Amino acid sequence: MSNLYLLHKPFKVLSQFSDREGRQTLAHYVDVKDIYPAGRLDYDSEGLLLLSDDGELIHRISHPRHKQPKTYWAQVEGQIDDTALEALRQGIALKDGPTQPAKAHRIDPPTTAPRHPPIDPQRHPSTSWLELTISEGRNRQVRRMTAHVGYPTLRLIRVAIGPWRLDGLAPGEWRKETLHAPRPTNTPPRQQRIAPQKDQRRRPTTKRRKP
Numbered sequence: 001m002s003n004l005y006l007l008h009k010p011f012k013v014l015s016q017f018s019d020r021e022g023r024q025t026l027a028h029y030v031d032v033k034d035i036y037p038a039g040r041l042d043y044d045s046e047g048l049l050l051l052s053d054d055g056e057l058i059h060r061i062s063h064p065r066h067k068q069p070k071t072y073w074a075q076v077e078g079q080i081d082d083t084a085l086e087a088l089r090q091g092i093a094l095k096d097g098p099t100q101p102a103k104a105h106r107i108d109p110p111t112t113a114p115r116h117p118p119i120d121p122q123r124h125p126s127t128s129w130l131e132l133t134i135s136e137g138r139n140r141q142v143r144r145m146t147a148h149v150g151y152p153t154l155r156l157i158r159v160a161i162g163p164w165r166l167d168g169l170a171p172g173e174w175r176k177e178t179l180h181a182p183r184p185t186n187t188p189p190r191q192q193r194i195a196p197q198k199d200q201r202r203r204p205t206t207k208r209r210k211p
Contacts, residue, residue, distance in 0.1 A: 002054035004177045005035060008169035009049040011115050015040040026051070029172045038062045039161075042140060046115070047072070047158030048166040057179065061161070064137060068162040071133040072142050073110055075119065076151035079128045080106060084149035088132065092148050096138060099145060103133040112157060113171050119154050127154060 009015065013024045015037050026037070030051065038050040038061040052058050060066055088104040107129050119127065128151075132142055143153045159166045169175065 002052060002057045002179045003035075004054075004057065004164075004179050005030065005032065005051040005174050006164055006166075006169065006177065007049045007051060007174040008166055008171050009041050009046060010171040011046045012043055014043055015049060030174055039137065041158060042156075045156040045158065046171065047156075048161055048164065048169075049158075050161055050164060062137075067135045069133050069135050069160075070137070070158060071131065071160040073107065073112075073129060073131055073157045073159055074142060074146055074153045075109075075127050075129050075155040076146050076153050077124055078126055078151050080130055080146075080149075080151045084146075084151055085130070087149045088145060092145060094138075094141075094144055094148065099138075099141070100134070100136055102145070103131075105131055107131045110157075115155060124154055131159075133160075 007026070007030060009026075010024075010029075013026070013028070015026065017025050017027045019025050023043070026049075032051075035051045035053045036055075036058060038052055038058040041047065041049050050061055052061075061068060085104045085106065088102050091099045091101045093099075109129050130146075132145070134141060134145075138144075142156060146153045157166075
């Protein structure tokens with residue numbers, strides 16, 4: 001049995017529990033001891049971040065070998081066209097090598113919590129949204145992909161990692177799930193199934209740690 005924590009990481013929060021420069025960290029929102037992020041989410045990105053007190057579970061979620069698909073909503077500059085979407089679906093050549101084919105399609109502007117600060121409409125008068133699912137985890141990959149096809153990302157929200165979704169969590173809120181993951185000695189880790197049980201939601205803690 002393992003504990004998994006689903007956090008809606010707000011904009012401009014580090015995916016770690018301390019920072020020498022005094023920036024906001026996970027400690028401003030999650031007051032639980034001895035848990036660690038399963039992967040990371042960029043400082044200027046928002047959305048789902050998974051944390052756990054189980055090192056093996058963290059490894060199985062975050063290691064590239066297990067290829068947990070990650071789904072994002074990206075607000076991009078301009079009205080993204082079919083040619084750009086098809087390029088994302090086929091895979092594009094970045095400086096660190098070609099990307100794997102992604103799932104990409106336009107979406108209507110989603111219902112999201114306001115971001116502070118918001119996108120400036122005078123600087124970016126025309127924007128559009130797309131949903132993008134990738135199975136890799138390169139540094140700032142989604143932003144580099146959309147920029148490569150001519151549509152820089154202005155706002156990025158991760159809404160799903162594998163079977164876990166952001167649904168129902170406001171920025172800074174988190175919920176706890178108890179997972180039962182049997183580990184037979186004759187079963188490779190990639191074949192193990194993780195069964196989520198009842199969850200428990202928590203709002204941001206009012207406790208603040210000094211920088």
